Amino acid sequence: MGEAVSRVALVTGGSRGIGRAIAELLASAGHSVAVNYVSNASAADDAVRVIEAAGGRALAVQGDVGDETAVATLIDQVQDQLGSVEILVNNAGITRDDLIMRMKPESWDEVLQTNLRSVYLCSKAVMRGMLRARWGRIISVSSVAGVYGNAGQANYSAAKAGIIGFTKGLAKEVGSRGITVNAVAPGFIATDMTAALGEDTTSAAVERITLGRLGTAREVATAVGYLASDDASYITGQTIVVDGGLAL
Numbered sequence: 001m002g003e004a005v006s007r008v009a010l011v012t013g014g015s016r017g018i019g020r021a022i023a024e025l026l027a028s029a030g031h032s033v034a035v036n037y038v039s040n041a042s043a044a045d046d047a048v049r050v051i052e053a054a055g056g057r058a059l060a061v062q063g064d065v066g067d068e069t070a071v072a073t074l075i076d077q078v079q080d081q082l083g084s085v086e087i088l089v090n091n092a093g094i095t096r097d098d099l100i101m102r103m104k105p106e107s108w109d110e111v112l113q114t115n116l117r118s119v120y121l122c123s124k125a126v127m128r129g130m131l132r133a134r135w136g137r138i139i140s141v142s143s144v145a146g147v148y149g150n151a152g153q154a155n156y157s158a159a160k161a162g163i164i165g166f167t168k169g170l171a172k173e174v175g176s177r178g179i180t181v182n183a184v185a186p187g188f189i190a191t192d193m194t195a196a197l198g199e200d201t202t203s204a205a206v207e208r209i210t211l212g213r214l215g216t217a218r219e220v221a222t223a224v225g226y227l228a229s230d231d232a233s234y235i236t237g238q239t240i241v242v243d244g245g246l247a248l
């Protein structure tokens with residue numbers, strides 16, 4: 001294990017669910033953490049309070065990560081208040097599920113914008129600082145839907161598969177500059193997103209999971225924390241599946 005270095009991290013959608021667990025874990029590893037959110041200021045403030053109460057450093061930053069101007073503003077804010085982003089976690093995501101015959105173009109566009117365009121915009125916005133530092137970690141939250149596909153989620157599956165392709169392409173582009181680019185692909189994790197699925201869908205999912213239960217946000221966060229660490233310095237372009245054996 002290397003010596004712990006304190007860095008500046010940005011977690012998009014860090015106010016709730018998986019992103020929040022990632023923000024708390026990175027803060028507990030000694031990093032300063034920007035907690036991004038789009039509308040739920042009280043959840044983001046609460047995340048900051050919890051991190052500060054544990055002795056960490058955090059900052060809530062509002063901004064729609066699918067919007068170019070908003071991303072530029074939020075990255076500037078993090079830069080001014082915490083410093084140049086060294087660890088970027090592209091976690092923000094939404095679902096707009098429907099069968100393709102019924103799916104409205106707006107549902108396609110919203111999901112692609114929030115889940116995939118955001119990854120391009122945020123990665124681009126932190127790139128100059130990482131190239132200058134010759135060190136950087138970009139970790140994006142994909143999904144098993146992006147690896148295996150999910151009926152009723154063609155838009156979401158496309159965006160999450162897009163993250164995996166983006167990860168490989170960018171990894172090759174910046175590998176010689178000390179920057180690693182990876183993804184994690186969670187299965188069913190207990191958050192507000194999966195709570196919206198209802199009991200029948202959830203129990204049907206549990207039956208297919210080898211470990212026989214949903215995962216916790218922290219179980220995804222620990223994989224992200226590892227990829228963000230100096231210990232993962234020789235891993236790039238990869239997607240770690242964290243699904244309790246769903247896909248076995």
Ligand code: NAP
Pocket residue numbers: 012013014015016017018019036037038039040041043063064065066091092093094114141142143144185186187188189190191192193194
């Ligand atoms: P969640 O509980 O619904 O939280 C979503 C987070 O994203 C919130 O912090 C939300 O901010 C933020 N967000 C949404 N749209 C945004 C935007 N346009 N700009 C900035 N922030 C935005 O979701 P989750 O379950 O933790 O999921 C987190 C990530 O993991 C997503 O990418 C999701 O696709 C992926 N994932 C989840 C599961 C699962 O089972 N839960 C499985 C596989 C992959 P506000 O608080 O302001 O709304």
